[in-house]
Structures are given as structure tokens and as C-alpha cells.
Amino acid sequence: MSASRLATAVLLLLCSLSQAREVLRFAIDAHNPPFMYVDSQGVAQGLYAQTLRQLGERAGLTLRIEAIPWKRALAYLEQGSHGVAGIYRNEERQRKYLFSKPIYREELVVYARKGHAMAAYSGIASLYGKRVGVLSGWFYSDAFSRARDEKRLLADEAARDAQNVDKLRLGRLDYLIGIRESIAALNQGELEEAGILASNLTYIALPDSPRSRALLLQLNPHIADLPDKARAP
Known part of the structure; x- marks a missing residue:
């Protein structure tokens, strides 16, 4: 094998190893x-x-x-x-x-304090004028994003679900939105489902x-x- 071909073969081998x-x-x-x-x-x-x-x-x-x-x-x-x-x-x-x-597939649930739900969730208008706990940086649904951008509701951000659960327990939120499996691990019987926001x-x-x-x-x-x-x- 010529020197040029050997050099090419070595280069190809090195590229292959690099990709691997x-x-x-x-x-x-x-x-x-x-x-x-x-x-x-x-x-x-x-x-x-x-x-x-x-x-x-x-x-x-x-x-x-x-x-x-x-x-x-x-x-x-x-x-x-x-x-x-x-x-x-x-x-x-x-x-x-x-x-x-x-x-x-994740199911996003609207939660309220047990016995304190203002109304069952029946659409995004149910959240108008309410303080709603959400996670920072999360997208929930197009309808929720529009309501948030139009300031029809107050989206109260937190870094983690546990913070929103604590705020809801203390009455600092009207509702929170969370994935059912995530909130289940934090719910000690004080929260109840008010409805389904979205299935994403x-x-x-x-x-x-x-x-x-x-x-x-x-x-x-x-x-x-x-x-x-x-x-x-």
C-alpha cells in the first residue's frame, strides 16, 4: 500500500473511532x-x-x-x-x-384544596381571575398560554411541584396544575382533583x-x- 493510501486509511479509521x-x-x-x-x-x-x-x-x-x-x-x-x-x-x-x-403521555390535572374548590374545572375560563400554581418554564396547553399572556389568570411559578403543593395548602394559590403521578406522591389527603387541563x-x-x-x-x-x-x- 502506498504511503498516501495508508495515510488515508488511517485518517478514515481515526474518524470512525472518533464517531464511535x-x-x-x-x-x-x-x-x-x-x-x-x-x-x-x-x-x-x-x-x-x-x-x-x-x-x-x-x-x-x-x-x-x-x-x-x-x-x-x-x-x-x-x-x-x-x-x-x-x-x-x-x-x-x-x-x-x-x-x-x-x-x-402525561395527564395534567387541576388541583384545589380539599373542600375549597371554587368550582369544578370546566375549561380555561374556569381559571380566569385565579392564582394558579405552575412550574417555571413549562408549557401546559395553547389555551393556558393564551390566558396567561392575556393576563386573564395569574400563573404563579415555582421550581418544583412540592412548592406549589405547599402554597396551595396554605391558601396562597386557588389551584395548581400538575401531573397526576407527581402530585400523588405529595398529596396527604389535603388536595382534590378539580378537573383535567390537558393530556399531552x-x-x-x-x-x-x-x-x-x-x-x-x-x-x-x-x-x-x-x-x-x-x-x-
């Missing part, structure tokens, strides 16, 4: 158990961390999963440095990012790039093979 060692970075929320959270050792845990690990293993990819505040996760997605798991899809996000097949599919979102499109081609075929608890019904 590529670490793909993903972010999840650090404060949303049981779906996504960080444990006492600083390790990302929960349904979406498990889903990412299973997909990475099945697709032969090396993933680095970071559990961080949700606003920071969204900022990293915006910057193009990370993918994000457990995210809802809306029109604005669809214009900017690429989305996997759905990986789960969750996805993996990636920066819009040729590399991300290729990555989705690797990940999507394995989503259908995930265990039932890690797939959208």
Missing part, C-alpha cells in the same frame, strides 16, 4: 419525580432517564444524561448543545426543533440539524420496542 466515541448530551428536569429527577448522588433518574438509557443501549449510542433545572434544559436545547427528553410539542417548538416519536404526549426534542435528523433515524425504530411503562399509550 461520540457522547450525545441530553437534559431532563431535575425536579419532576417520578418522571425525571436527580438522586442524592447527582445521577439522573426517573422514567425519562430510563427511556433514554434504553434507547441508547438499543441504538448503540453513548448518551450523557444530565438532570438540571427545566429552564436550563430548554436553554441548552435552544443553544444546540443538548437534546431534551420529556418535553411537550407545540407550534413554536416545532418550528425550532426536531421531535422523536412520542415516548409517553411527551417527546425527545433535538436541535434542528443534519446530525439530529440522522440521530432520530437511529432512535425512532427502537421507541416502539420500549416496555409499556415507557411508551405513550
Whole structure:
């Protein structure tokens, strides 16, 4: 083999090894158990961390999963440095990012203090003029976003569900919105469901790039093979 061909072969081998060692970075929320959270050792845990690990293993990819505040996760997605798991899809996000097949479905419930519900939730107008506990950086529904932007309701932000639950218990909120499984772990019988705000599919979102499109081609075929608890019904 000539020296030039040998050099080319070595270069191709090095490129191949470099790609094989590529670490793909993903972010999840650090404060949303049981779906996504960080444990006492600083390790990302929960349904979406498990889903990412299973997909990475099945697709032969090396993933680095970071559990961080949700606003920071969204900022990293915006910057193009990370993918994000457990995210809802809306029109604005669809214009900017690429989305996997759905990986789960979350049901967003409106909660009130037990015996203190002003009225059952019957549509977004039920929340007009009310103080509603939400999580910082979260999208809930298009109707909720419009009502919030038009200041028809007061969205009171917190970093985690436990803070909203405490504020509702103390009467500092009229309602809070949370995922049923997340609030169930915090509810000691003082909260009751006032209605369902939305039922949202969750996805993996990636920066819009040729590399991300290729990555989705690797990940999507394995989503259908995930265990039932890690797939959208």
C-alpha cells in the first residue's frame, strides 16, 4: 500500500473511532419525580432517564444524561448543545426543533384544596381571575398560554411541584396544575382533583440539524420496542 493510501486509511479509521466515541448530551428536569429527577448522588433518574438509557443501549449510542433545572434544559436545547427528553410539542417548538416519536403521555390535572374548590374545572375560563400554581418554564396547553399572556389568570411559578403543593395548602394559590403521578406522591389527603387541563404526549426534542435528523433515524425504530411503562399509550 502506498504511503498516501495508508495515510488515508488511517485518517478514515481515526474518524470512525472518533464517531464511535461520540457522547450525545441530553437534559431532563431535575425536579419532576417520578418522571425525571436527580438522586442524592447527582445521577439522573426517573422514567425519562430510563427511556433514554434504553434507547441508547438499543441504538448503540453513548448518551450523557444530565438532570438540571427545566429552564436550563430548554436553554441548552435552544443553544444546540443538548437534546431534551420529556418535553411537550407545540407550534413554536416545532418550528425550532426536531421531535422523536412520542415516548409517553402525561395527564395534567387541576388541583384545589380539599373542600375549597371554587368550582369544578370546566375549561380555561374556569381559571380566569385565579392564582394558579405552575412550574417555571413549562408549557401546559395553547389555551393556558393564551390566558396567561392575556393576563386573564395569574400563573404563579415555582421550581418544583412540592412548592406549589405547599402554597396551595396554605391558601396562597386557588389551584395548581400538575401531573397526576407527581402530585400523588405529595398529596396527604389535603388536595382534590378539580378537573383535567390537558393530556399531552411527551417527546425527545433535538436541535434542528443534519446530525439530529440522522440521530432520530437511529432512535425512532427502537421507541416502539420500549416496555409499556415507557411508551405513550
